[in-house]
Amino acid sequence: MSELLEELREAVILGERDRAQELAPQVLEAGVEPLVAIEEALNPAMQLVGTRYESGEYFIPDLVMAAEAMKAAMRVLEPALTARQEQRHVLGTVVIGTVEGDIHEIGKSLVGTMLSAAGFQVHDLGVDVAPVEFVRQVQETEANVVGLSALLTTTMLNQEAVIEALEEAGLREQIKVIIGGAPTGPEWARTIGADAYAENANEAVERVKELLGV
Numbered sequence: 001m002s003e004l005l006e007e008l009r010e011a012v013i014l015g016e017r018d019r020a021q022e023l024a025p026q027v028l029e030a031g032v033e034p035l036v037a038i039e040e041a042l043n044p045a046m047q048l049v050g051t052r053y054e055s056g057e058y059f060i061p062d063l064v065m066a067a068e069a070m071k072a073a074m075r076v077l078e079p080a081l082t083a084r085q086e087q088r089h090v091l092g093t094v095v096i097g098t099v100e101g102d103i104h105e106i107g108k109s110l111v112g113t114m115l116s117a118a119g120f121q122v123h124d125l126g127v128d129v130a131p132v133e134f135v136r137q138v139q140e141t142e143a144n145v146v147g148l149s150a151l152l153t154t155t156m157l158n159q160e161a162v163i164e165a166l167e168e169a170g171l172r173e174q175i176k177v178i179i180g181g182a183p184t185g186p187e188w189a190r191t192i193g194a195d196a197y198a199e200n201a202n203e204a205v206e207r208v209k210e211l212l213g214v
């Protein structure tokens, strides 16, 4: 890994937001593809942060600072990613969000960014999104796919609530549902009647392409 990428990775691990914000444009100027920077520096950094939290080495403030550093870098890398997509043919429209009661946004945003980079038009609704809001956005954007993120065992139930709300609104037939987030899995996807599950952002792009046959 280049020295700059290594520094960016370290800035996220240490929760150094200003440093991450400073390094991200330097990485691009050095000719590194934004996707490479995300996959080789930002993702592994957040994974390590998660492991350190789970082992008791890191605490919530460390997580928040790491997340802020990651977001600062993403604010620079994301426009560079989407710029590469601009001239491309739009493959489909995706509405994505983290379900109600859940404020974890990093994984969901990453999936949105990667879908956008792959050529999908993405409407990111943010976090703590109520089922009724998903329904409204699906209607407004005439989306083909809805992506539901849940990082808590308590909020994964709300993925099911969104599917039910789509059914009640008579939209279920016309929309594909993909779910993700650490506590979920293919089994849970089947249980709640989702069309697909993906473990990470790359897989999400593959699954969405399969769902739409593009």
Ligand code: B12
Binding pocket: 043, 046, 047, 049, 050, 051, 053, 054, 060, 063, 064, 067, 096, 101, 102, 103, 104, 105, 106, 107, 108, 110, 111, 146, 147, 148, 149, 150, 151, 152, 153, 154, 178, 179, 180, 181, 182, 183, 197, 198, 199, 200, 201, 202, 204
């Ligand atoms: C960072 C973090 C936070 C940050 C979030 C900051 C932010 N702005 O997002 C903060 C500090 C705010 C936080 C808060 C809490 N957290 Co937290 N958090 C994490 C942590 C360490 C990392 C999550 C992360 O960002 N990972 C990096 C991203 C890139 O990975 P990811 O989210 O898994 O996403 C990938 C895949 O899952 C998938 N994916 C994700 N979404 C989607 C959606 C679709 C459609 C698809 C296809 C794929 C997909 O693709 C992504 C990219 O590869 C995890 C531990 C862990 N190892 O996951 C705990 C963790 C999720 N948190 C946990 C807990 C308990 C909480 C709190 C309740 C803590 C508390 N007591 O207050 C609160 C919850 C508040 C709430 N109501 O939501 C627990 C959940 C336990 C459980 N099973 O229920 C975990 C597992 C930690 C633990 N082991 O205890 N957290």
